[in-house]
Amino acid sequence: MELPRIPLRRRGSGRIRRASVAPAILGVLLLGLVGGCSNVSSAPPLREQKSEPAPVQEDTPVQVDMSTLPEATTFGTTPEAPSDSAPQRKTEGVVLHVKQEVPVYDAPEGSAIARLPATQFKSPSWLPIIAERGDWARILLPSRPNGSTGWVRSGTAKVEKAYTPYVVTVDVEQRRVVVRKNDREVGSWTVGVGSPGTRTPKGRTFILASIRETVTDFSPIILPLGTHSETLTTYGGGPGTVAFHGWPDPSVFGTASSDGCVRVPSDALHLLKSLPLGTLVLVR
Template identity: 80%
Template sequence: MEFPRIHLRRRGPGRGRHARVAPVILGVLLLILMSGCSNAASVSPPRESKSATEPTPVQVDLSTLPAATTFGNTAAAPSDPAPRAATDGVVLHVKQELAVYDAPEGRAIARLPATQFKSPTWLPVTAERGDWARVLLPSRPNGSTGWVRVGTAKVEKARTPYLVTVDVEQRRLVVRKNGREVGSWTVGVGSPGTRTPKGRTFILASIRETVTDFSPIILPLGTHSKTLTSYGGGPGTVAFHGWPDPSVFGTASSDGCVRVPSDALHLLRSLPLGTVVLLR
């Protein structure tokens, strides 16, 4: 497995601010999850934030719904209709737990918590219809989407100018800002038996590693290995992370994660949560 043991810290909404160590029970859960990603690290919050007014709420018993997290399975969620397409950069901040629907005014299929790995929940918006937005979900199956009501105080919208693409076959990662390339690197990808999954996903969280030095930062994505049901007993979350041996860059040798050089990781960690990642 690629991940060492972990200890998690909570990050605040601003860049460079980190919170205290999470309770022991939560720490153990994350230890099982990725065997090595820890301490939520600073990530730039998306900009142009704006709040909305509160309409009459729809009454839903959230406790009966599966959680839309990297640990969860939202089998009833609609699949992403455009898994190779970029978005216009709109991202949604979930400030309070809320319901996810299969369509505007449709059936509630999941619940979205306000945090993911103790980082605030930011999800990319792929479509909008009135007071509803379609977002990518971090749960299995890969490519899950859902509709959330945006005209409430539970959410706010912002915009990120960044887009990350990874050409899995060419083993090339490119970061663009407002359509202009700002960085390009040769990276390592999944081996033939544990391929990096393709599709449209996003930067889910940022975790600071304090136990080992194989990667100072782990950036979990909203997607999972298709061949491994777990990494070290967890849900098999795919991530961006560094690697101490540069010979892995340009090879297909990981368990599905994307191994990146240190300067690429430095840039990636500064991108807003919710930034779209196209794995092609």
């Protein structure tokens, strides 16, 4: 069955709009980001070209009290989540859209360990699928600790799948970001990365959300990733989410001087903000 592709979104088109987080929330999230770090992402909508839908099943064979489970968001911690066992492996490009809150399990037919909401930073929840087993999909989670994963029932009306041809690679040592589409390079830039004391965390992550900046002026858009600083618990009161964002002083590009975020030139940010939410990011 061919999955629908997630197209590039042009300004003013598409069903999914970039999230614009309220200034009060952004004030908490971004106050400390002027030092170089923040949280955010932007993503285009699904085309309505699904082939035969998967048979709808009951989401939970056994009733789960989700009120007792930790929330799998950038603000949450999921201590019982299995760790990513292949943190540098590319995926098949399949992403999962969570349309309603669903439970997350430690294994197919296993124990519920978290609840995954339908939005992240007011953007729709799109997460990369790293493995599939029957009607179950293993996804990367945006919660702490870094590399958290979990299993979601994929054959239900609460979720849907799509395909994105993009992969973003961040080479921390070379201080370079490369965007590929169908394995063909479509953009490459020298960037700023985390300083020696606040390194950009390596591993497999993804574009989590998109926030239009309204509080500070160092970047018009901030693209939070599904990973966090491993040395700082917060950026200015926020959850310490690592992000792609711009920077007004080009001298930072090619340096290791941020609090863990990846500072990118304006043309890089322009391309990155057009990529689908859930797009895989490999930090090496």
